[in-house]
Amino acid sequence: MYRPSARFKRTAEERRDQLLSWQREDVAFFAAGACHILAYAFMETYPDAGFHAVGLWSRGARNPGHVYVTDGTWAFDHDGWTPEPELLSVTRATTPDADFRTGPVHGDLDAFCTRHHHRPRPLFAFDPWERALRYLRQFPPPGA
Numbered sequence: 001m002y003r004p005s006a007r008f009k010r011t012a013e014e015r016r017d018q019l020l021s022w023q024r025e026d027v028a029f030f031a032a033g034a035c036h037i038l039a040y041a042f043m044e045t046y047p048d049a050g051f052h053a054v055g056l057w058s059r060g061a062r063n064p065g066h067v068y069v070t071d072g073t074w075a076f077d078h079d080g081w082t083p084e085p086e087l088l089s090v091t092r093a094t095t096p097d098a099d100f101r102t103g104p105v106h107g108d109l110d111a112f113c114t115r116h117h118h119r120p121r122p123l124f125a126f127d128p129w130e131r132a133l134r135y136l137r138q139f140p141p142p143g144a
Helices: 012-016 018-022 026-031 035-045 084-094 109-116 129-136
Strands: 052-057 066-070 074-077 080-083 101-104
Touching (some): 035 052, 035 074, 035 109, 035 129
16 A cells, blocks of 8 residues: 655654755655655656656645656555555545645756756755665566
């Protein structure tokens, strides 16, 4: 069963202290705080796989609280491969008051971070890109 990103929400201290945030296990790191990095690393690694980034916005939010990639059937994020309907239903059931809606994420990583107030690579304790690439290698590639 899919483990929603809310299960790995950062503490206030982890939000303030990037080293503490960095020291979390990979699944927690990419569920809450670096989901956008993982999504963009996926798209760069598999540019021809037909996946695009999607954001999850809670009711009234100006910025997505979680980002994942999908081809319309399968989704990939911190929890690996999940059918997209399962990802959405479990996420919505976990936090029903959020009334999550999906929306496409456009532009490159830097533009996304600026537009949606997500942490850019230089503001993490260390560059998260290589960590995201290592994490991706733990899972089968699209279509495998």
